[in-house]
Amino acid sequence: MVRVESPESDVLEREGRSALEAAVAALPTDARTALLLSAEGFNGDEIAVAIGRTNAATRTLLTRARVRVRLALEGTGGAG
Amino acid sequence: MTTVHEEFLELAAAAIDFELTPAERASLDAHLASCATCRRRVAAIEADQRAMFALPRLAPEPATSAALRARVGRRQRMPRSTVRTLAIAAALALLAVTALAVGAQIVRRLDRDRPDVTPTLAPDDLADIEPALLTSGATVDVIVTDLRVRTAPTVDDSKSAKLEPLLGRGTQLRIVGGPVNADGYDWYQVEAIGWPHRGWVAAADHDGSPWIQLPVASPAPAKLTAEQAALIVGLRPDAAIDCRPRRKKLPDRATVGVDCYVNAAVVTRIGLYGFPTARDAATTYLERLAAYGVAPRTGDCTARTEGDRAWQSGDGTKGAAADRVSSKGAADLVLGRIGCFHDENGTANVRVVCGTTSVGLLGRDDDLADVERWAWASTDGRPGSGAPPSICPTGT
Numbered sequence: 001m002v003r004v005e006s007p008e009s010d011v012l013e014r015e016g017r018s019a020l021e022a023a024v025a026a027l028p029t030d031a032r033t034a035l036l037l038s039a040e041g042f043n044g045d046e047i048a049v050a051i052g053r054t055n056a057a058t059r060t061l062l063t064r065a066r067v068r069v070r071l072a073l074e075g076t077g078g079a080g
Numbered sequence: 081m082t083t084v085h086e087e088f089l090e091l092a093a094a095a096i097d098f099e100l101t102p103a104e105r106a107s108l109d110a111h112l113a114s115c116a117t118c119r120r121r122v123a124a125i126e127a128d129q130r131a132m133f134a135l136p137r138l139a140p141e142p143a144t145s146a147a148l149r150a151r152v153g154r155r156q157r158m159p160r161s162t163v164r165t166l167a168i169a170a171a172l173a174l175l176a177v178t179a180l181a182v183g184a185q186i187v188r189r190l191d192r193d194r195p196d197v198t199p200t201l202a203p204d205d206l207a208d209i210e211p212a213l214l215t216s217g218a219t220v221d222v223i224v225t226d227l228r229v230r231t232a233p234t235v236d237d238s239k240s241a242k243l244e245p246l247l248g249r250g251t252q253l254r255i256v257g258g259p260v261n262a263d264g265y266d267w268y269q270v271e272a273i274g275w276p277h278r279g280w281v282a283a284a285d286h287d288g289s290p291w292i293q294l295p296v297a298s299p300a301p302a303k304l305t306a307e308q309a310a311l312i313v314g315l316r317p318d319a320a321i322d323c324r325p326r327r328k329k330l331p332d333r334a335t336v337g338v339d340c341y342v343n344a345a346v347v348t349r350i351g352l353y354g355f356p357t358a359r360d361a362a363t364t365y366l367e368r369l370a371a372y373g374v375a376p377r378t379g380d381c382t383a384r385t386e387g388d389r390a391w392q393s394g395d396g397t398k399g400a401a402a403d404r405v406s407s408k409g410a411a412d413l414v415l416g417r418i419g420c421f422h423d424e425n426g427t428a429n430v431r432v433v434c435g436t437t438s439v440g441l442l443g444r445d446d447d448l449a450d451v452e453r454w455a456w457a458s459t460d461g462r463p464g465s466g467a468p469p470s471i472c473p474t475g476t
Contacts, residue, residue, distance in 0.1 A: 036313050039132040044097035046306035059098050066093035070125050
């Protein structure tokens, strides 16, 4: 079967959806909502309005959430 | 991973959602150019973003997401690493929305914009649109009382015969040919659906008032703000249907609201409202029920009796004030609650407090049990288990 390789399929296959799902689910509500809105295509300014935080706070929140998810997937901790 | 590398990882993550300053961008690019490990990690972080969209239980169903993007006029998800990509995507999104809004009005616009007696095609700015909208196969509605159909595209009775009967308002026509401009009219060859007619009709009067028009189906999708869209992220796919900004007054204390026109067998519409705190949501909920004569911890919606109960565990026990709400002296009510009542019209209503979001469900008739069951549909959660009804968006 011919399969198109992409970064997504790589992530999904190597680490599995459940791992990503668990990593995202483990985030605080605001961080999770911000990530999901971002995945939906909203930009940082819009997300800041949606979750009622400043742009700077939202940037920090999203940035840390992304790094935290990545580190969790790589199994190097960083979830605390 | 050393601190310096982590710093650049964070910069790369920030670039997904925010514009970096030129200095940040330059420093990130310089570092990535010299650090293969960081390039791999940055690619992984960007892949995480795309994979997150595909998460089945955290993101809405793909169909819902597509609808959500359409409703808020957003671009398809795509890399946002360059300004150029953004600009193209934004332009595409704008085009899609504009096309919808323009569609229903196109016949009117074509004629209004065209000088009455000039036998020419549409102005240049519309020339690209016209063929796509009123070409063969398009269905239009007659929007005047009587529309004449002729055997040829002209009002000259020596060249064209009048067909009987006249077509009434609402008659549907299928375009099969044209347009032909003659005698100051744009003529289309049509078949009248359900009538024996096949002939030519003029699209509009000389003054531009349209005689036929593309069906005005549903109005253009309402645009949701990000704050409103956040309310329906994680909402059950069968509930996240035709969601629009709340037009009517918001419930007391609510700061944002969305109405979804679900139109299901037992539920016609749901409303989702965001509150500053869960306690605010629960307080407004209790006031609403009280207004309809429903006291906390009474009745039984499953038995078609107006009532209230907690879906969250711990009801009736002491707890932190912020986690409890009071009503008429009882100060031991947990915040996660579900209740039902009949409104002024006798229609079944169910209200659910899901953290800082509350959900109102409007039934189709007076059956409280049907609506309450719909709120719980497809979950194992039941009052006492501590799990919220499935109508609560995930993450609330």
